[in-house]
Amino acid sequence: MGVPAKLTERQIKFAELLVYNEGRLSPAEAAFQAGYKTRPRQAASELRNPKVSPLVVKYIGELRSEVQEKYGINFEKHISELAQIRNQALEKGAWSAAVNAEVARGKAGGLYVDQKLVMTGNVDNMTPDEIRERLHKIINDNKEIINITPDEIELDNIKLTKE
Numbered sequence: 001m002g003v004p005a006k007l008t009e010r011q012i013k014f015a016e017l018l019v020y021n022e023g024r025l026s027p028a029e030a031a032f033q034a035g036y037k038t039r040p041r042q043a044a045s046e047l048r049n050p051k052v053s054p055l056v057v058k059y060i061g062e063l064r065s066e067v068q069e070k071y072g073i074n075f076e077k078h079i080s081e082l083a084q085i086r087n088q089a090l091e092k093g094a095w096s097a098a099v100n101a102e103v104a105r106g107k108a109g110g111l112y113v114d115q116k117l118v119m120t121g122n123v124d125n126m127t128p129d130e131i132r133e134r135l136h137k138i139i140n141d142n143k144e145i146i147n148i149t150p151d152e153i154e155l156d157n158i159k160l161t162k163e
Contacts, residue, residue, distance in 0.1 A: 010035045011056045014047055019063040078108055128160040 007015075014034035018027060025033070027044035036043035050057040086101035106112050123131065 007055050007059060011047065011053070012059070014044070015056055015060045015063055018044075018048075019060060019067060022067075075108070079105055082108065131160060132158070 011034075014031055014036070017025060017030035017033055021030065027048060028041040031044040031047065032040040046052045047056045048060070082101050082105040086098045086105070089095075089098035089101060103112070126134070
C-alpha cells in the first residue's frame with residue numbers, strides 16, 4: 001500500500017480538530033467530523049499510529065507543540081503573571097487577593113513546603129516502650145531536615161502516664 005508523500009485534506013482536518021478541541025472531542029468524533037464517516041474509531045486509531053500514518057502523527061505533534069508554546073506555562077511566565085495580578089489587586093485595594101497572589105508566587109518559587117504526615121496506628125494502643133522506640137525512630141529519621149542541633153533527649157527517662 002505505501003504512504004502518501006503529503007497529508008490529505010481530511011488528515012489535516014482530523015489533526016486540527018483533535019489538537020484544537022483536546023478534551024472536548026474524542027479522537028473518533030474528530031475523525032467523524034473530518035470526514036471519516038464509515039469507521040471513525042478505526043480511522044482515528046490508524047491516524048494516530050506512527051507506523052500506519054507517520055505524517056499525520058508528525059503533524060499532530062507539530063500542532064501540539066505550537067499550542068503548548070502559545071498557551072503553555074513556564075516558571076518565568078507564571079511568576080510574572082502572578083506579580084501582575086498582585087499589583088492590580090493592590091491598586092484596587094483588594095488586599096486579600098494581593099496576598100493570595102503573593103502566596104501563590106511563593107509556592108511556585110518553592111518558598112513554602114507543604115508537608116503532611118499520615119500516621120497509622122493509635123498512640124492509645126501503644127505501650128510506653130513502643131512510644132519511646134517510635135520517638136527514637138522519628139528523631140533519627142528526621143535529623144537531616146531539622147535546622148537546629150537539639151540537646152540530646154533522654155527518652156528513656158521520660159515518664160509516661162495514662163490520662
